[in-house]
Amino acid sequence: MEGTLHATAANAPRAERSMNITDQRICLWLVPGFGALLVLAFCMFPGFFPPLSPTLTADEVADFYRNNFAQIRASMLIFNLCEVTFIPFYMVIVVQMQRMATPSRAFAYSYLSAAASGATLFALADLAWLIAAFRPERDPELLLLLNDLAWMAFITPVGFIIAQNFCLALAIYMDARTKPVFPRWVGHFNIVIALLMAPGAFALMNQTGALAWDGFWSFWVRSGAFGSYIAVMFFVVRAAINQQDREQGATA
Amino acid sequence: MSNTLSAGASRSDTGVETKVARDKKLDQWICWWSLPIFYHLFGFIFVYLGRLMPPPAPGLTQAQIVEFIQQNSSKMQLAWVLLSLSLGFASLSSGLIIVQMKRMTVSPVLAYAYMAALSVAALPGCLFCGLMFALAAFRPGRSHT
Numbered sequence: 001m002e003g004t005l006h007a008t009a010a011n012a013p014r015a016e017r018s019m020n021i022t023d024q025r026i027c028l029w030l031v032p033g034f035g036a037l038l039v040l041a042f043c044m045f046p047g048f049f050p051p052l053s054p055t056l057t058a059d060e061v062a063d064f065y066r067n068n069f070a071q072i073r074a075s076m077l078i079f080n081l082c083e084v085t086f087i088p089f090y091m092v093i094v095v096q097m098q099r100m101a102t103p104s105r106a107f108a109y110s111y112l113s114a115a116a117s118g119a120t121l122f123a124l125a126d127l128a129w130l131i132a133a134f135r136p137e138r139d140p141e142l143l144l145l146l147n148d149l150a151w152m153a154f155i156t157p158v159g160f161i162i163a164q165n166f167c168l169a170l171a172i173y174m175d176a177r178t179k180p181v182f183p184r185w186v187g188h189f190n191i192v193i194a195l196l197m198a199p200g201a202f203a204l205m206n207q208t209g210a211l212a213w214d215g216f217w218s219f220w221v222r223s224g225a226f227g228s229y230i231a232v233m234f235f236v237v238r239a240a241i242n243q244q245d246r247e248q249g250a251t252a
Numbered sequence: 253m254s255n256t257l258s259a260g261a262s263r264s265d266t267g268v269e270t271k272v273a274r275d276k277k278l279d280q281w282i283c284w285w286s287l288p289i290f291y292h293l294f295g296f297i298f299v300y301l302g303r304l305m306p307p308p309a310p311g312l313t314q315a316q317i318v319e320f321i322q323q324n325s326s327k328m329q330l331a332w333v334l335l336s337l338s339l340g341f342a343s344l345s346s347g348l349i350i351v352q353m354k355r356m357t358v359s360p361v362l363a364y365a366y367m368a369a370l371s372v373a374a375l376p377g378c379l380f381c382g383l384m385f386a387l388a389a390f391r392p393g394r395s396h397t
Contacts, residue, residue, distance in 0.1 A: 054390075058395075101268070101270040101271075102279055103275065103276050103277060103278055103279050103280065104277075104279055104280055104351045105347075105350075105351055106279045106280050106282075106283045106344075106347045106348050106350075106351045107279055107283075107347060108347070109346070109347035109350040109351060109367065110283060110343045110344045110346065110347025110348075111343075111347070112347075112367065112371075113343040113346045113347060113350075113367055113370060113371045114340045114343035114371075116368070116371035116372070117340070117343065117371045117372070117374045117375060118340070120372075120375055121375070121379070124375075124380075124383075141394070141395045144391075144394075145387070145394070148387055148390055148391070149383070149387055152383060152386060152387060152390070153383060156332075156333075156336045156383075156386075157336050157339070157379055157383070158336060158337065159335075159336050159337050159338055159339040159340035159341070160339070160340040160343070161340070162337065162340050163340025163341050163343050163344065164340065166341075167343075167344070167347070170279065170282065171279070174278065174279060176270045176271045177268055177269065177270050177271070178269040178270065178271055179268075179269070198337060201333045201334075201336035201337045202333055204329055204332050204333050204336065204386045204390065205326070205329035205330065205333055205390075207390075247268065
């Protein structure tokens with residue numbers, strides 16, 4: 001993070017300045033590359049279209065793992081390898097937040113901390129799905145337990161992305177630059193996405209209906225909101241990096 | 253490191269125009285208020301709703317544990333829903349502490365170590381516990397033999 005600081009100073013050497021832009025662009029372009037693989041893994045997982053119901057019996061869940069174990073393993077392996085590539089993207093947002101004329105970097109550091117915690121959660125869901133598919137001949141009651149753990153770890157811990165978006169939105173509102181790093185609507189957009197993902201937490205207490213883990217709010221709205229969030233933020237962050245590039249060129 | 257402190261002011265050196273600075277500490281105060289608000293909520297979640305403080309005795313028999321979960325399942329579920337929604341806000345206090353640690357006349361290595369330790373600790377130390385109890389309370393009729 002300190003590197004960014006020094007590189008934005010007007011007296012930084014030219015090579016260091018362009019490197020600072022290049023490394024952010026590399027992290028940015030990991031998103032469409034690995035994002036495509038993640039979409040592929042999402043579509044490959046046989047339990048998403050439609051999402052597995054929480055009302056299935058232990059034997060029905062066991063049948064699902066026994067009949068589809070190869071596809072489950074393949075899709076979860078891709079998730080396992082690619083999921084963490086959102087971290088470099090979030091860190092580009094942290095670097096851009098540090099360019100903002102906010103009173104301090106408190107929100108940038110909070111964002112970093114929340115992003116690091118949040119990214120681990122999908123790994124837990126992924127691991128539970130992989131363990132269930134590893135021995136599909138296991139006792140159906142245990143498969144049901146692993147299946148519950150996987151779905152809950154996947155759908156319900158929305159608090160970290162909510163905190164991330166909240167920090168980013170507040171930082172955008174407080175950015176005192178006349179040409180802000182991110183336009184104000186990005187702040188509103190972050191709040192709206194956080195609100196759309198929040199109902200996912202209620203999947204912990206609902207086995208049926210729109211709030212259950214296979215329901216309209218918990219599954220479709222939550223997944224759709226996250227997907228569109230990454231897609232929109234990709235272009236917004238790209239514009240912010242381009243702005244930084246122009247500003248550094250102007251002060252050179 | 254002083255640029256962490258007065259980020260707004262130092263930016264003018266780089267030729268970036270800024271509007272008149274408003275409250276110079278507003279973001280740090282927002283982070284600070286997350287401490288009393290969310291730690292009160294955590295207390296409500298763990299003590300009143302989750303019934304984990306004081307902790308149930310480790311010597312409970314299987315039947316007693318099943319009874320403990322079944323009797324409290326709806327409150328417990330609400331507890332872990334609230335935890336899932338709010339745990340991320342614990343990050344705001346670490347953001348504030350990093351800003352303050354970076355004012356100190358020491359290398360930032362301790363600040364970064366603090367941030368990494370706290371980001372990781374939130375999961376096994378808090379969320380995982382909630383998720384496991386939520387799992388137990390989700391199907392109180394689950395087979396327990």
